[in-house]
Amino acid sequence: MIKLDLEKFKSTAPNVVVLELGSNDVCDSSCDAATTALSLVALTELLLSEFAIQFIVVCQILPRKRQPFEGYNDRVSQVNTLVRESLYGTFHKRSFGTIVALLIALRTYIAIMAFT
Numbered sequence: 001m002i003k004l005d006l007e008k009f010k011s012t013a014p015n016v017v018v019l020e021l022g023s024n025d026v027c028d029s030s031c032d033a034a035t036t037a038l039s040l041v042a043l044t045e046l047l048l049s050e051f052a053i054q055f056i057v058v059c060q061i062l063p064r065k066r067q068p069f070e071g072y073n074d075r076v077s078q079v080n081t082l083v084r085e086s087l088y089g090t091f092h093k094r095s096f097g098t099i100v101a102l103l104i105a106l107r108t109y110i111a112i113m114a115f116t
Contacts, residue, residue, distance in 0.1 A: 021040060
């Protein structure tokens, strides 16, 4: 699953983190969409609670024109939906402004990636 060196967060103490994770996990046939989504959500919550990061941008996994296997883009869609629903529920309870900022940043990032 998603591997991350959390010691770097302790030493650098960033205010903003952009998470662009999950595409390799989606390629792993032993990992389902729910497991990948839960890992992303858990990491986001850990960064908020343990490292007091003020702003986290969670990027969607982008679909691919040339899928590594049949059904890859379907799994990507499932993960994105699960993450969006989970984070919306988590952040909406804490601060509506946070989720709006996340969604705006996410849409902006996807728009930029679509044209590059």
